[in-house]
Amino acid sequence: MLIAVRAAVSAVVLAVLSLLGVTILGASAAHAVDTTLVGNFTAPDGSSIPDVSITVSDDAGFSDTATSDANGDFAIPLPGGGTYAIEIDVTTLPDGIALQTPEDASRSLLVLGGEKKIITKLVEGEGGGGNDGGFLDVSGDQVLQLLFDGLLFGIMIALGALGLNLVFGTTGLTNFSHGDLLTLGAFTALILNEAGLHIIIAAPIAIVIAAVLFGWGQNKVLWRPLRRRKTGLIAMMIITIGLAIVIRYGVALFFGGAPRNFNQYAGQAGIEIGPVSTTPKALILAGLATIALILTVIWVQRSRIGKATRAVSDNPALASATGIDVEKVIAVVWTLAAGLAAFSGIYLGLTQDNIWNMGQRVLLIIFASVILGGLGTVYGAIIGALVVGVFIQLTSLVIPTEMKTVGALFVMIVILMIRPQGILGRRERVG
Structure with a gap:
């Protein structure tokens, strides 16, 4: 019960961060432009x-x-x-x-x-x-602008990558529906926003709903019963692919295929920071996302449940033998992962647009970040996301913009050839 309460508290913290950010955005509403x-x-x-x-x-x-x-x-x-x-x-x-x-x-x-x-x-x-x-x-100005854009994009990707890595670390599950958790979070906020709630109110509520319903609820209804039945990880991975398709086309069925924007902050006047141009909402969202990432890292490193999460990630059987409730830890991780994904989805929706396949468009980048940083590592997911985000932007200098993701994936392949376990992954002996 105590762990479930802590999971809810984690979701509320993410919601408060979102509320703080969009409240600050409200101060610049007078400057909003198309x-x-x-x-x-x-x-x-x-x-x-x-x-x-x-x-x-x-x-x-x-x-x-x-x-x-x-x-x-x-x-x-x-x-x-x-x-x-x-x-x-x-x-x-x-x-x-x-x-x-x-x-x-x-x-x-x-x-x-x-x-x-x-x-x-x-x-x-x-x-x-x-x-x-x-x-x-x-x-030089072009390079600085692309570096800046890459960091902002990497921070957004890190929110999704961190949650995906936490789930993989504690359960071993490769979740191909994780990108669609971003979509569900964004569209939950969109529903509330179009129902009349200002995005300042809709965003934190959506994060809590996503954390509880799509995180804790999904684990309780789907994944926990499958684990009890000793379902193999390959079979569960295939289920995530099917789940992703259901979510993706379900959103398209109910909301249509056209991009949709939130009613507030669809556009803002740009600001200049030296040679770099951006918008207030991009800066504020990146700042709040950074705070959320730091708090998550501190939670994993310092809190009791965070240490239990690391223990489960290292050896679930040994953690269970020492008295750790593995299933409750996994429930907390799913709750946190869904909350982070919802935050990332709202971030993406506020800076770009909300569309039925928005999560699918960034899923490959999220996976690349996790693999590059090191599977199952907290810091690795964040560093991998920043590296991928920066390279995606910088490669547009030498290859067509529509192919810039390919450059980042090529860098990932090169790094993995040199260091197969990823930047911060641990080398393991097989056999």
Whole structure:
């Protein structure tokens, strides 16, 4: 009973963090603006280039075209955060001017919300600047911006990766439905938000509901009975795949396939921090997520139930022999994992959009983070997520944006070839 109470307390702590964050976001509500893509076309000699045509579209059917004004500036209002395809009509560029990176004529871009500025470098000539926009032509400001974006993305991924790793560490279960826990958390908040609750209230309530219903409840109804029946881990893993499909298409059935935004903070005015641009909500959410990660690490390292969790992770049979209630520990872990996943899903929904397959889109990245950091390790999940997040952003400097995830996965493969147990994983003897 005491452990169940502590599980509820953990969920409430996550909810309070969410409430604190969105309350702070409320202070900047007066500055909220629609999501907008902005940019500028400037010739190599510094003169502005007007009448350049640029088209932006997404998979949901949105499409808009704008032309640069007399100052070379353009602005295209967007329906919300998400991934957009950008097409520059190179035939509208003046004679003797070309894109330094030819691939910039057609690329995809992740927009988190607010004002997103894109950088398009132009050179003299008809075919680009000689090295096809290689890494040597990248500015320091671009690298800093991508590093910053990568850290923010990595922090969001770390919330999901940490929960997945805790479940794997205590049960050995590889949960392919974990990404859909992010979706359930985000859509629980969306339901409450559309029912009339401000996101400041809806977010923490959704985290508690997700922790109790989709974490503790899922374990009690599904996984605990399967463990009692001695169901094998392979069979249980296959069940998670089926569960993921049911959740994913269930959300699509009831909510449709179009992206949906929360009623508040769909867009915010951007802020500049030196050479880096971002939004207040992105900073605040990243800060709160960092606090949640730190508190979770402290909980695992210092608290009595946290130490019991580590004991179960190391050797469940020995932990049970010493008097630890393994099933109660697992219930707490499932509760915490679902709460962290819900927090991550709401984070993703606030900075991008809510869509039925949002969890599936980041599941591979979450798994990559867990494997890279080391299976079953708390610190490994966090470090792995940060490394993957940064590499995903940085690889867009040298490969097309739509393929940037491939670069991070390639780095994961290389690191695992050198250190198979992951960055912080322990080497184990087999046989």
